[in-house]
Amino acid sequence: MKLPSIRGPVAASAAGLDRFGAGPTYPAKRLVAAVAVLTLLRLIVAAVAPLAPDEAYYWVWSHALAAGYVDHPPMVALWIKAGTMLAGQTALGVRLLGPLAAALASWMLFDAAGVLFPGIMAGTAAVMLLNATLLLGVGTVIMTPDSPLLFFWTAGLWAVARLAAGGAGGWWLAAGLFGGLALDSKYTALLLWIGVGLWVLLVPAVRPWLRRWQPWAACLIGLGLFAPVLAWNAAHGWASFARQGGRVEDWRPARAVGFLAELVGGQIGLATPVVWVLCMIALVVAVRRSSAGRDVGWSLLAALSAPPVLVFVQHAFGDRVQGNWPAIIYPALAVGAGGLTLTRRWWVGASAVGFAITALAYVQATSGLLPLPPRIDPIAIRLDGWGALARQVAALGKAANADFVAADNYAVVSELAWRMPPAVPVVATGERWRLTTLSRARIAGRTGLLVSTAGRAPDAAIWTDVERIGAATRPGAPGRGFTVYRVTAVKRGAFVVALPARQSGGIAGGR
Helix, strand or coil, X not given: CCCCCECCCCCCCCCCCCCCCXXXXXXXXXXXXXXXXXXXXHHHXXXXXXXXXXXXXXXXXXXXXXXXXXXXXXXXXXXXXXXXXXXXXXXXXXXXXHHHHHHHHHHHHHHHHHHHCCCCCHHHHHHHHHHHCHHHHCCCCCCCCHHHHHHHHHHHHHHHHHHHCCCCCHHHHHHHHHHHHHHCCCHHHHHHHHHHHHHHHHCCCCHHXXXXXXXXXXXXXXXXXXXXXXXXXXXXXXXXXXXXXXHHHCCCHHHHHHHHHHHHHHHHHHHCHHHHHHHHHHXXXXXXXXXXXXXXXXXXXXXXXXXXXXXXXXXCCCCCCCCCHHHHHHHHHHHHHHHECCCHHHHHHHHHHHHHHHHHHHHHHHHCCCCCCHHHCHHHHHHCCHHHHHHHHXXXXXXXXXXXXXXXCHHHHHHHHHHCCCCCCEEEECHHHHCCCCCECCCCXXXXXXXXXXXXXXXCCCEEEEEEEEEECCCCCCCCCEEEEEEEECCCCCCEEECCCCCCCCCCCCC
């Protein structure tokens, strides 16, 4: 396949070209208007679409703020806390900062592409291509650790792009700030640090920065911001590091072909097909330009995309790569795609296809109108049936005169906490909850309901007087149903926490 021609970025050399503040030279009013409309649409979808289980789980975290959790660093909980303080305990409150951060990140991406590739519509193309992906289009209307990670990753790219274009040393301090906040969002942000480190060490024109104080101060700023997460892990047996780092040891090469096929197929779907092709062309060009001439700007884009690609390919030799993990490669690759001197129809067409696919996802998330079989509908798998499940559990609880509701799965119990009225406390058990600051539930000797994943027996160390009283389902969602037991909490020794209540009365609606 013949690669499109490329335009080189502004290089930071000893002679240098002082492009500090020299952003794109073309009008951007239409792009600003498009991003504003897109942000408004995303806020509407965020307000209407039902909360996914992981979002409900992170919402629970926002009621037990800490410097760390067993799954991730704390930034997602802080974002949800800020959003719910502004928009209430609603779906919009939980997701509020996602669409707003994406709008600000779009401006950063626009500026980064403009200073690296001045004189062409690189910024417009980069913004359109990245926003057209499902990874960003859907990722901005759900709240997960990837939401703040992508924002701070893009902000870090923006700061270092300014340096690549001859910016002042103060941009290093900004890069350290964004790098530390990215680490507070998700541990995958370590790849941002590795990429920038490789860029400084391997590119001759950038290496002189090592003799100045700003990069070292940036490291101190970033590590200082990450220090509370380190301290939390040290105080809790390195639980979060062990959980996430344990995946590195996975090695099942016999299944690698299947895992790699899933990885590539998933990325084609989530990046949307034409956008993915353009980003892969940009990856090839970035690697070629960085290896051949050590071009400062293209080397930066290669350093922020090629190492993560290699890490995820390596991981596919041991286990499945979740579709959202490689999202971090696309900000740099969108900038690279903008730096290809493509005719406008390429990136406009790619963006149009991506936005059309994203629009279908929005329709399905808010209404479920598309006639897809539940077993192959990823939105139904995650979102459908939780409201109906909560209503079934509430009815069984009322009939059994239950004092509380529990579940043996973190996703189920989090959804119930989000949807059930406060009159019936929702409680949770297990090691996942032991490392939170949630209050212990005072239910010893009291009778309640246990919602159990079908086929899983109640834990005798926690529950006694177990009696099966019914079943519950998630209508519209595939998979097995749930068994509901009437149980009595043991009088001592069991670890049970009380989850927050959201509603002032009634059961939360939604599918």
